[in-house]
Amino acid sequence: MPVMVSAEVAPVLRASGPPGLPLLGHLVPFGRDPLAFFARLRDEHGDIAAWSLGRRRSLLLSRPEHIAEFLGAVERTFEVIDISWMFRRLIGASVLLSRGEDWRRKRALVQPAVRPRQVRGYAATMVECGAAHADGWHDGRRVDVMGEMNALTQRIIVRTLFGGDVGDRHRALADAVAVAQREIGAELGSVSLFLPGWVRTPARRRLLAAVATIDAEVNRLIGDRMAAGSGPGQGDDLLARLLAARDEKGRPLTPREVRDEAVTLWAAGHETTATTLTWTWYLLSRSPRARERLHGELARVLGGRPPGYDDYERLDWTRQVVKEALRLYPPAWTVSPAVAHEGATLGGAPVPVGTTVWCSPWITHRDPRWFPDPEAFRPERWDPDAPTAVPDHAWFPFGGGQRACLGARFALVEATLLIATLAQRFHLDVDAGEPTPHPGILLQPAEPLRATLRAL
Structure with missing residues (x-):
């Protein structure tokens, strides 16, 4: 914790942490269960806890004020780092990993494609795909919830990103992305995280094969579009906007x-949206009161018609349900770490140059100081008239500052409209049991969530 001192003495950043192993630091407990490890750091060592990943000196932040200060300083005194060789192979030098002037240029070019005006145009596709997916359901059918939500959001991303150009090849592309994400998540907690890029482990070979499949298909689509000519007026999908x-x-x-x-x-x-939807259905299945209120809102606002973009702001309870699901089970369980440069501070105290700073929505979202009874699913927390206001940056499933997720609006609108579309026609009664969250590249159930569809 930072300590307040007189003006004549420079402030000192106070951070304690558990002892680590030579060379590995805290890789073993982090790799075994990063959620529990981060929670222990918070509970036993305070709001700024020291730890290390290999030889990399690190701090974990859990207090909203510190998180806000840190996220607001990224691109000024903190620089996002490339923690995983595998992750870089998948997304390359995209806006997510770019830095400095290159990052500013790419952000300016990509951001217009996912602004609210563009998301409005994609809303009809989201609802149309949701309705078509529900057409294939029937009362009493047993489903893998994550599998169903993955299939649905794949259909939507194919339509909104590529305009349907992928055709029958979308399955191979989706499978390759899934393999890449699985291998990246697995490497984050293993010793191979520290291996140089030229070392080809079996996992890295699987990753490279998946990336080759992705490259072949995406580069074909880009080449076809460029050959046909692209520019203003040449399409309204995301690929056309990027070109x-x-x-x-x-x-x-x-x-x-x-x-x-x-x-x-x-x-x-x-x-990410499929993961959010999966956890939302689980939570609704465990909360009959919340589900009943959801159906009451859908009947009152929609009256049996499909939702549209303008309904997003009218579906207050539905949005609160999604927001609470993102609190309890944020798909991005940790925000991209960043390394301190000269001039970096936290709480008014300087951060040693070269220190890597982390923050985790999982531990801050479940901190009883900001969320009373934090394990409980209570969408009413997000009511504007709730008696206890949530502090800024106590909820940050999409990061924050200049590095906040560009697709946050897209994701929130998509999740809300899909819940509304499907819940008008079905309950998803998830099997009894407490699922274990698995923190890979995304926070997903460790085992499949099975549910029975109940037609309304």
């Missing part, structure tokens, strides 16, 4: 840059 984007000097994204951004949008815009 048509121009920076302040009139320069487009290169084909490689378009590939990196398209793959990032696919990976971030598909399985």
